[in-house]
Amino acid sequence: MSESSLERSARLHAAKRKVRSAKLQGGIVGEPDRVFFLPAERCWLVEFKSATGRRSPRQEIVHEEYLHLGHKVDTIRSMPQFKKALDMKLQAPVD
Numbered sequence: 471m472s473e474s475s476l477e478r479s480a481r482l483h484a485a486k487r488k489v490r491s492a493k494l495q496g497g498i499v500g501e502p503d504r505v506f507f508l509p510a511e512r513c514w515l516v517e518f519k520s521a522t523g524r525r526s527p528r529q530e531i532v533h534e535e536y537l538h539l540g541h542k543v544d545t546i547r548s549m550p551q552f553k554k555a556l557d558m559k560l561q562a563p564v565d
Contacts, residue, residue, distance in 0.1 A: 471548065477503055477518040480552045487556065500532030502543045506556075514559050515543040516552075523547075 471479075481491050481504070490507045494515075502515040515536060517525065525533065525545065533543040546552045 471520065473503075473518045473520050473523060476520070476546065476549065476552070479549055480504075480516070480518065480546065483549070483553065484556060487560065489556065489560070498532065500526065500528035500530075502533065502536070506559075508559055512559075513541070514556075515541055517543050517545045519545055519547050521547050 484491055484506055491504050492507070494501045494503065494505055502517045504516050504518070506514040506516060508514055517529065517533070519525070536543050544555060546555065
C-alpha cells in the first residue's frame with residue numbers, strides 16, 4: 471500500500487472512531503505527516519511509510535526534536551498497525 475493510500479485509509483478510520491486529524495504543513499522539511507487529536511487534550515504524531523520506506527535524515531532530526539519535547543512520532547506502515555496503535559492510544563489512561 472502506498473503512503474498516500476495508507477494515510478487516507480488511516481484518516482478515514484480515525485474519523486469513524488471520532489478522532490480528528492490534521493495534515494502538518496509548515497514549510498519545515500521532515501515534519502510528521504499527521505497529528506491525530508485524542509480525548510483529554512492529547513495528540514499523536516504519525517509518519518506514514520510504505521512497507522519498505524525509511525525516514526529521511528532530515529525526518530530523523532525533526533522527529534528527535536519532537537521527542538525531546540516529549541512527543542514521540544510513530545511510524546505507521548500498515549492499516550493493521552494503525553488500528554492497533556489507535557486502539558492503544560484511545561485506551562491509555564489519562565494522567
